[in-house]
Amino acid sequence: MKFTIPSEFMGVTSEEALKLAESNKTLQNPIVVPQAVIPIPATNLRDPSAYIILEGKTHGNYSYPDLLVGMHRLGLDTDVQSAAQNLGLSVQETGQEKDGTKYLGNINWEQALKINAQLGNVTLNPRQFIDFKELLKDGIGGTRAVYDGRGNRISSLNLNSVYDEIFEVRDPWRSEWLDAKFSKVNQGLMATIKGLVKGQEYLVHYNHALNNGSLTPVTSEALESCVMSDGWIDINSFNNQGLPTKTSSDKRMYFWHPVDGRVARFLANSDRAGLYCIWDPSGTNSNLGVRAARKKI
Amino acid sequence: MKQGTYKNSTELMNLHGQSVYMPDIVEACLRGRLNLFLQGDTGSGKTQLMRDAMAEFGDKGLFILGRNDMDTRELFQQVNLEKLRTGKSSSEIRELTDKIDHHFIGVDELPNCVPAVRAQLFNLFDGFIEINGKAYQIGKGYSVGIATGNLGQKFTESANDLGRALKDRMHVTVDTDYFAPTAGDTLEILAGNTNPRVEFSDSEKDNSQEMLEKHRNLVGTEVPLQKLLITNYLLHGLDYCSKGSKRKMKESWPTQLANNEQGSDVGLVLPVSPRAAKSVIRLSQALDDIVSEKGASADAVKRGYFDSMMQAYKFVAAYSGVLNDSAVEANYDGDKYKALDAVITTTRTQFDQQKENIMAALAYASKGKMSDKVMSKFTGRWGFMKDTVDRIIKSGGQ
Numbered sequence: 001m002k003f004t005i006p007s008e009f010m011g012v013t014s015e016e017a018l019k020l021a022e023s024n025k026t027l028q029n030p031i032v033v034p035q036a037v038i039p040i041p042a043t044n045l046r047d048p049s050a051y052i053i054l055e056g057k058t059h060g061n062y063s064y065p066d067l068l069v070g071m072h073r074l075g076l077d078t079d080v081q082s083a084a085q086n087l088g089l090s091v092q093e094t095g096q097e098k099d100g101t102k103y104l105g106n107i108n109w110e111q112a113l114k115i116n117a118q119l120g121n122v123t124l125n126p127r128q129f130i131d132f133k134e135l136l137k138d139g140i141g142g143t144r145a146v147y148d149g150r151g152n153r154i155s156s157l158n159l160n161s162v163y164d165e166i167f168e169v170r171d172p173w174r175s176e177w178l179d180a181k182f183s184k185v186n187q188g189l190m191a192t193i194k195g196l197v198k199g200q201e202y203l204v205h206y207n208h209a210l211n212n213g214s215l216t217p218v219t220s221e222a223l224e225s226c227v228m229s230d231g232w233i234d235i236n237s238f239n240n241q242g243l244p245t246k247t248s249s250d251k252r253m254y255f256w257h258p259v260d261g262r263v264a265r266f267l268a269n270s271d272r273a274g275l276y277c278i279w280d281p282s283g284t285n286s287n288l289g290v291r292a293a294r295k296k297i
Numbered sequence: 298m299k300q301g302t303y304k305n306s307t308e309l310m311n312l313h314g315q316s317v318y319m320p321d322i323v324e325a326c327l328r329g330r331l332n333l334f335l336q337g338d339t340g341s342g343k344t345q346l347m348r349d350a351m352a353e354f355g356d357k358g359l360f361i362l363g364r365n366d367m368d369t370r371e372l373f374q375q376v377n378l379e380k381l382r383t384g385k386s387s388s389e390i391r392e393l394t395d396k397i398d399h400h401f402i403g404v405d406e407l408p409n410c411v412p413a414v415r416a417q418l419f420n421l422f423d424g425f426i427e428i429n430g431k432a433y434q435i436g437k438g439y440s441v442g443i444a445t446g447n448l449g450q451k452f453t454e455s456a457n458d459l460g461r462a463l464k465d466r467m468h469v470t471v472d473t474d475y476f477a478p479t480a481g482d483t484l485e486i487l488a489g490n491t492n493p494r495v496e497f498s499d500s501e502k503d504n505s506q507e508m509l510e511k512h513r514n515l516v517g518t519e520v521p522l523q524k525l526l527i528t529n530y531l532l533h534g535l536d537y538c539s540k541g542s543k544r545k546m547k548e549s550w551p552t553q554l555a556n557n558e559q560g561s562d563v564g565l566v567l568p569v570s571p572r573a574a575k576s577v578i579r580l581s582q583a584l585d586d587i588v589s590e591k592g593a594s595a596d597a598v599k600r601g602y603f604d605s606m607m608q609a610y611k612f613v614a615a616y617s618g619v620l621n622d623s624a625v626e627a628n629y630d631g632d633k634y635k636a637l638d639a640v641i642t643t644t645r646t647q648f649d650q651q652k653e654n655i656m657a658a659l660a661y662a663s664k665g666k667m668s669d670k671v672m673s674k675f676t677g678r679w680g681f682m683k684d685t686v687d688r689i690i691k692s693g694g695q
Contacts, residue, residue: 002692003522005663009656010523010603010648014663017656021671142311142604144645145638151629153638156311 045294046079048149052162053296054132060240062127062219066296068149069124069132071162073103073176073289074116080104083118087213091115094286095174097165103289109263109281110215112177112290117210121292123179125206126242126264126275128293136163149296166266167273175267175288180241181205182223182258182277202258204241228257230278243277298324301349303342304486305478310608312584313593313601319476322612323350325583326469327401327441328511331576332422334407334463335445336616337473343445346473347403350443354401355503361402361418363409363446372414376421376435387431394426394433400440400505407444408459415459418442419466439509463616468576470616475634515582521599524581526655526685527606528574530644533681536568543567551621562643565636567619569610580609603648607641651679658682662689 007014045051051068074080076093084091094105107115116123124132139146139159146154166176185201205217226243227233233255237246244255254274263281265288267274298320310317323346326333335343351358361375376397402421404410410418417426422442425432444467448460463470478486536542539555544567546553551564558564569577585598585605598605614620615633629635648655654674661668667686675682 003525003689004519005659005689006521006523008599009526009659010652011600012652012656014656014660017653018660020653021657021661021668140311141314143601145642147638151635153635155308156316157308 045149049152051149051294052132052135052154052159053147053149053151054128054135054293057131059127060224062240064128067122067124067128067293068296069128070292071148071158072097072101072165072291074121074292075101075103079119080115083115087111087114087118089115095289097174099161099165105286105289106284107177107288107290108284109177109181109265109279113179113208113215114210116290116292117208117215119292121294123177123208123290124293125179126277127238127240128242129178129266130238130242133163133167167268169268169270169273171270173267173269173285173287175265175285177288177290178264178266178275179206179208180264180277181208181217181281182260182262182264184260202260204258206241223258226258227255230254230256233275244275298327298350298353301345301352303345303349304482305342305476306482307476307479309476310611312588312605312608313597315588315591315593317584317588317608319346319471319473320349321587322469322471322584323443325580325587326443327353327508328515328586329576329579329583330439330441330512330516331468331579331583332419332442332444332466334467334470334616335443335473336448336470337445338447341473341477343473344405347405347443347445351401351403353508354399354505357399357503357505358401358403359399359421361404363404363406363414363444365409365411367410367414369413369417372417376426390428390431391433394435397426397435398437400436400509402440402442404442404444406446408446408448412458412462415462418444419462422466439505439512464618468573469580469612471612472616472633475632511586515579515586518582520578520582521602522659522689523602524578524606527603527648528578529681529685530647530678531569531577531610532571532574533568534647534678535562535566537678537680538563551624562640565621565624566614566640567621569614569617569619573613573617573619576613577606577609580613581605584609603645607644611637611641647678651675655682658686659689662686665690665693 009017045068048068050071052071054067054069056065056067057063073095076091080091089107089111091104091107093102095103097103104115113123135144135146136159138144139154140156140163142156146159148154165174181204183203183205185203202223203220204223205220207218208215209218224239224241224243226239226241226245227247229247231254232248232251233244233253234246234248234250235244235253237244239245243258244253251272254272256274256276256278258277261281262278264275264277265279267276301320303320305319307318308316309319309322323333325331327350335346337343348360351360359376361372376399399421402418404418407415407418419442420427420432421435422440422444424436424438424440425434427433448463536544538546538550538558540546540553543550543563550567551559554564581602585602588605589595589598611634615637620633620636625631625633625636629639651674654671657668657671658675661671667690672683672686
């Protein structure tokens with residue numbers, strides 16, 4: 001029997017594979033330890049079925065554990081009401097998703113992150129948010145099984161509705177805060193910060209936590225090389241911090257580059273969907289909310 | 298399969314960007330000539346689905362209601378072979394069986410049948426009938442069976458004769474309870490008709506020749522080597538464990554596995570049997586055909602061979618006896634599909650890790666060579682690749 005050898009296997013062409021095999025680069029080593037395959041249901045949520053399991057990932061030196069990410073933006077319930085009261089905040093559901101689910105709006109960046117932290121949640125940083133986007137996309141395309149917090153597989157139809165709510169270019173205007181703040185480095189400190197590239201002297205602060213009532217970043221590091229102008233970006237070019245490294249003309253995602261003292265959020269409207277790193281942290285809007293995520297236990 | 302009475306918009310899978318529903322998997326089984334067992338609780342729609350499938354075959358379809366008081370004599374009467382009971386010669390029997398041209402056998406409530414009847418029914422599904430120890434072909438080259446039943450827990454009991462028989466003779470099993478119609482579907486069903494009985498679709502047209510043609514095209518199409526490699530992983534890669542071979546461990550699998558293997562796919566699933574492996578390929582090919590007709594591009598189908606193989610694997614393997622039932626019960630609430638989704642996730646990771654090495658090995662093989670550097674990457678569960686690539690080279694593959 002004669003076999004017909006394909007020119008491609010799972011997206012890898014024979015030319016690419018041969019080039020890699022004949023180069024001095026190390027070929028991919030196989031997995032030695034068998035992978036745990038069990039999506040164990042979450043135990044730290046009241047309704048795990050309203051959350052999507054985002055598997056932990058490593059990007060360069062940054063890694064995060066398995067997360068449970070809300071299918072909807074954070075709404076108002078007794079826990080949220082109580083957390084807001086403890087923070088001295090008055091909150092209301094002013095936003096509404098396409099399927100009718102209401103969510104908190106009119107909260108600024110600090111209030112949003114504080115409420116999540118008070119609830120024991122985290123707010124997605126840009127890297128996690130981009131990974132979440134990829135997860136949804138793969139789930140919709142059927143190339144990856146996506147599970148809810150109970151360990152049940154989520155249908156592509158349901159994933160599609162989560163995806164469209166965040167990324168679809170349409171009215172109404174809707175947006176959500178992300179956990180990233182940008183600052184320009186004091187000239188005197190520049191030499192002391194590892195990884196800082198001259199001409200791009202920015203820091204990014206993320207993984208914010210409540211510390212004696214104040215919001216403080218757990219991680220502050222040099223901003224990795226990324227697009228530093230406003231415009232359309234290549235959606236396959238995100239760096240370890242979740243910021244794009246290439247521009248593109250395909251008009252699939254817009255990007256507002258990091259600005260000193262500003263924070264990140266994602267927005268979609270009838271004109272475009274985009275990642276904003278230019279937003280004033282004190283800004284609010286009735287349709288600007290926040291998504292809850294939580295470390296999976 | 299044309300739209301029948303059965304309604305269910307619950308998605309079984311999304312393949313190459315196209316939704317696949319219950320009637321689609323039934324159609325895939327018919328095209329692939331794979332016997333299908335529809336397991337499910339009363340009212341899950343399995344009988345209606347089977348009746349809709351039968352309607353495709355017009356008068357070439359045969360419906361049998363399984364009863365525990367049915368004997369082989371009655372079964373033979375149903376297939377117009379009652380004359381066989383009077384002791385004919387082989388040539389006379391052949392003359393009689395040649396006249397039977399049922400392409401489709403639908404058996405409702407198969408578990409009700411006694412073992413002797415069941416065995417003959419399985420033979421009918423496979424296109425022959427056994428008389429006096431001899432097999433006589435029926436169905437003129439194409440026959441397939443769909444059976445329904447509600448076995449519940451009994452299905453997986455290894456001591457259960459019926460469970461074993463089903464695993465041996467049915468190629469695909471779908472538990473309809475896991476893919477029940479949505480509330481919207483039931484609303485539509487109730488609004489349309491309040492007749493609680495199964496609707497017998499009128500066989501206005503006999504589409505069996507069309508189905509036979511699709512089947513012939515399917516089996517006449519060369520199976521891509523990518524799919525054969527994936528199948529070899531299901532046969533050999535999933536057999537690997539620290540003790541060497543899960544199959545050779547026999548009853549000591551999975552309890553005697555190393556600790557780190559217990560919580561992984563090594564302790565969760567056995568390799569598929571060669572027979573199941575063929576069913577996986579056949580079902581995957583049929584699913585690819587169906588989603589192509591729904592609009593998937595040829596390129597998407599080609600790029601997604603792994604996905605169609607994994608979906609086919611899920612539906613062939615779930616009730617084939619390869620899963621560690623106690624692990625499924627403990628970690629997946631007894632949901633075999635969920636357990637196989639987890640196995641598929643790990644399999645995908647394994648292939649993602651090895652895809653460059655696999656392609657490199659194949660590229661060298663096309664030149665009649667085997668690269669030590671590349672082949673050194675195939676260790677552990679990937680050990681089967683050496684013999685596989687060697688065989689491809691010897692075949693003069695290019």
